Amino acid sequence: MNFEKIRNMAVGLAVMVALAFTVSTGPVSAEMKKKEFKVVGTWSFLDHWKEREGPFWKERLPKLSGGKLTANAKSQTELGLSGFEIMRLLKLGVFDAVHGVTTYVAQDSPAIEGADLAGVIQDLGLYRKANEAYRDILAREFEEKYGAKLLMIYAWPSQQLFCNLGDKSIKSYPLSKLKGKKIRTYSTTLGDFIEGVGGSAVTIAFAEVVPALQKGVADCGLTGILPAY
Template identity: 30%
Template sequence: MSSRFFAVSTVRCITLSIAAWAASGATTAQSEPLSIKVLGQPAGSGLIQKNKEQPFFEGLAAKSGMNISLQYVPVDVAGIPDTDGLRVLKSGLFNIVSIRGPQVSRDEPTVMGLDLVGLNPSFEAGKKNTAAYFSTLDKRLQSSFNAKLLGVWPAGPQVIFCKPQIKGLADLKGMKIRVGDQSSANFVAGLGATGVPMPFGEVQQSLARGVVDCAITGPASANSGGWPEATTTVLPLALQLAVNGYAINLTTWNKLSPADQGKLQKAVEGLVADIWSYSQELYDDAMRCNTGANPCNLGKPYKLTAVPVTATDLATVKAALTERSLPVWAKQCNAVNPRCEADWKATIGAGL
């Protein structure tokens, strides 16, 4: 055998070995789990976070078979303002964020189009409207925040709790009312009241001390936050549904294999469907708990007075959508997203 033949054969063997090693290394690298950090709802926000969201994400990797390692942290535990959800997504600090719709709408008012005051008087209306608007919002988040929307869900009907006795919306004139977003602030302003933005954790003490007279939230959240200890009445008139959602950093999404993308989307859709049902269950139970009725299975019993909802008050909320909520929001939203109002009218608006 010539030395030349031996040399060529040796080179070929070395080349093949290097190629095999590289391929093996690439396969090993691809098989490494992708690290996913999830920023969740506040730990003190209620039973949806405790009983649905946190267990879902903590068990997601094992139950779905996805090639990921996952860490879940509630937003208040992380020490991050819940208003920064979209910024966190864009920065990649967390890969998945449980978006608090009313709060992040300050950064992206398009989000508020899901849940203007007067738009979603029931769970059924909410399902229809959020489905109609989903792809529009998803495209906006992808282009502006490098985030893909995975699903949306309601915390539940937002109703009014008051320390003074009231009989209806007309009695709110001149009062200070804690609000969760700009749409509810605009609504109470139309009633002659003053909207006061305030973190959820500060509301109970503010009601007790008279800093605010009334406050808006869902019955289950109010129950978990002890609001009935500082109030006398609840007006169970749904102003909004407090629509939240899940979104993933788009760069992270693109790192997932097509199979894992499908598994994640399917899993989140299952969680979202579960929360829609659970939210209604919580609302019904919490209204009974807050007013001393039975059965009260999930909350703490109180004895608030439930104010009967009148046809006049229902009409006031319904009219607020076209007379106040939509025009004010559209002006603000169009300023940052020129297609905002047109897209809303072509989707949700077309079905009204």
């Protein structure tokens, strides 16, 4: 079944308490001190962790530093912590670096969600412009709320709407028909979007979305392409 896309690009954020090191491809400095960074990545079932975040901290960083810089890097899935819990632990110094999604870490700072307003960003070109314009605000929020430095921003898969309509012959489903539907969302901005088209936003943990759709607790669920897969 083809569902109408809501192209809401999630923003991946990497933040660190301090820019404590510089890695180059040249010879390792004899003065470089050994350090093991405590790192939290995103979800273990996503390519972001398997192909980028995990390999960088576990393989590339030690290799480029001659083994002097290493990391105890674990995925958010393995730790079982929510986004805002991870950010609070970052502030306390429990972690040195974390990767996260704006909508999952914005509980203590609603301004962070401004980088990812549902329905506004429709393609990667606009996504880049929006985040270039908003980067200083994000950097300020992370600095003031968590004492952290924003290091990078990268794109996540577009969000799609998955519904259990009870009829597999349906090939398209306009937003106008979402009126009255119970729809799982995971952020304030997505909730506002769904309420705006007449739906009822409900909060359901990611692991419970499929059972909720099967049991009729929710009619639809919003999530990214890769997590849904």
